[in-house]
Amino acid sequence: xxxxxxxxxxxxxxxxxxxxxxxxxxxxxxxxxxxxxxxxxxxxxxxxxxxxxxxxxxxxxxxxxxxxxxxxxxxxxxxxxxxxxxxxxxxxxxxxxxxxxxxxxxxxxxxxxxxxxxxxxxxx
Amino acid sequence: xxxxxxxxxxxxxxxxxxxxxxxxxxxxxxxxxxxxxxxxxxxxxxxxxxxxxxxxxxxxxxxxxxxxxxxxxxxxxxxxxxxxxxxxxxxxxxxxxxxxxxxxxxxxxxxxxxxxxxxxxxxxxxxxxxxxxxxxxxxxxxxxxxxxxxxxxxxxxxxxxxxxxxxxxxxxxxxxxxxxxxxxxxxxxxxxxxxxxxxxxxxxxxxxxxxxxxxxxxxxxxxxxxxxxxxxxxxxxxxxxxxxxxxxxxxxxxxxxxxxxxxxxxxxxxxxxxxxxxxxxxxxxxxxxxxxxxxxxxx
Numbered sequence: 001x002x003x004x005x006x007x008x009x010x011x012x013x014x015x016x017x018x019x020x021x022x023x024x025x026x027x028x029x030x031x032x033x034x035x036x037x038x039x040x041x042x043x044x045x046x047x048x049x050x051x052x053x054x055x056x057x058x059x060x061x062x063x064x065x066x067x068x069x070x071x072x073x074x075x076x077x078x079x080x081x082x083x084x085x086x087x088x089x090x091x092x093x094x095x096x097x098x099x100x101x102x103x104x105x106x107x108x109x110x111x112x113x114x115x116x117x118x119x120x121x122x123x124x
Numbered sequence: 125x126x127x128x129x130x131x132x133x134x135x136x137x138x139x140x141x142x143x144x145x146x147x148x149x150x151x152x153x154x155x156x157x158x159x160x161x162x163x164x165x166x167x168x169x170x171x172x173x174x175x176x177x178x179x180x181x182x183x184x185x186x187x188x189x190x191x192x193x194x195x196x197x198x199x200x201x202x203x204x205x206x207x208x209x210x211x212x213x214x215x216x217x218x219x220x221x222x223x224x225x226x227x228x229x230x231x232x233x234x235x236x237x238x239x240x241x242x243x244x245x246x247x248x249x250x251x252x253x254x255x256x257x258x259x260x261x262x263x264x265x266x267x268x269x270x271x272x273x274x275x276x277x278x279x280x281x282x283x284x285x286x287x288x289x290x291x292x293x294x295x296x297x298x299x300x301x302x303x304x305x306x307x308x309x310x311x312x313x314x315x316x317x318x319x320x321x322x323x324x325x326x327x328x329x330x331x332x333x334x335x336x337x338x339x340x341x342x343x344x345x346x347x348x349x350x351x352x353x354x355x356x357x358x359x360x361x362x363x364x365x366x367x368x369x370x371x372x373x374x375x376x377x378x379x380x381x382x383x384x385x386x387x388x389x390x391x392x393x394x395x396x397x398x399x400x401x402x403x404x405x406x407x408x409x410x411x412x413x414x415x416x417x418x419x420x421x422x423x
Contacts, residue, residue: 083207090214097221104228111235118242122249 027078033085040092049095052102058095062088158209162189165216174223181222185215288343295340299333308421315413324370338382349389350418351376356409357396369393375415
């Protein structure tokens with residue numbers, strides 16, 4: 001096989017590969033998105049999302065969508081799996097934000113109560 | 125959709141629906157529910173604390189919504205549009221949450237500042253109160269010490285006075301007869317010891333005795349002294365009276381020379397008017413010839 005033959009062969013293989021991907025849903029398996037979604041869920045759980053009902057609900061949605069994405073990948077519907085993973089990621093990110101928000105609000109309320117107590121004490 | 129468009133949709137909440145309706149009229153698909161939800165979430169975010177404290181997150185949400193709306197307009201796959209709308213909705217909710225986080229952080233920081241300031245004020249007040257209390261305690265301690273000191277001094281003085289009085293009384297008792305009568309304390313000196321018969325010059329021995337009496341009186345203290353001269357009943361009463369007065373005056377003069385205050389001592393001559401013994405006997409007459417010093421006389 002000459003050098004030119006080799007190039008033609010590689011080009012053909014590439015075209016065939018693309019055609020094959022299109023036949024399976026037109027997208028590659030969203031490994032990176034899966035990793036990102038799962039990492040976001042772990043971060044939300046580590047951030048105390050499970051202890052805040054609204055955040056826990058978002059975590060559940062994220063997990064459900066990861067499960068859905070896995071099923072879609074199994075069926076070769078990689079593009080839809082990628083979308084499901086995008087939704088999972090944003091749900092997990094929101095869960096972590098809600099958990100942080102709740103913790104910060106509790107902290108602020110405590111600080112305000114302490115200030116009020118000091119104000120009451122200084123009036124006596 | 126730009127910010128202006130978002131604000132316009134706030135004024136006309138049905139804009140998205142209208143857009144969707146127009147698209148439908150043109151033969152396009154109806155906007156998915158997810159897109160409406162995203163637009164509602166965006167409106168909510170615009171009205172939250174996010175514009176002030178989380179503008180970056182809010183802008184990301186706006187861009188996510190714009191992307192979803194563009195995908196819808198472009199006739200993208202419905203599931204993809206729904207996903208983009210879903211992401212936009214969550215991004216808007218995220219902006220609200222981050223806004224709330226920043227607000228809570230600011231509240232905590234402000235409260236911390238207030239707390240430190242109040243603690244400072246309270247500490248200052250407490251320090252002042254403690255200082256005042258310490259001052260009061262010190263003052264009361266000083267007060268108590270002063271009272272104890274004065275009391276101690278008074279006790280000492282009283283003890284010293286009582287001691288002096290006792291010593292003076294004992295000394296007087298050795299020098300002369302001392303008796304406590306209604307008219308006051310009476311020191312009786314025998315005329316035999318003080319004078320020769322019919323004379324009013326003090327004998328040397330009398331001077332010694334009177335010096336001791338003056339010393340004792342000064343130690344004991346006195347307000348007033350009355351020196352009374354007495355004779356027996358022999359001789360003319362007028363002569364007796366004059367003699368008794370001269371003798372009393374002689375004693376008074378001597379006592380004054382020994383330091384008795386002249387303003388506080390008087391001399392009287394009682395003659396034979398106040399005998400203390402029988403004038404019929406020699407012993408009785410000897411007793412009647414006397415000089416009495418009445419200390420602090422009642423009358």
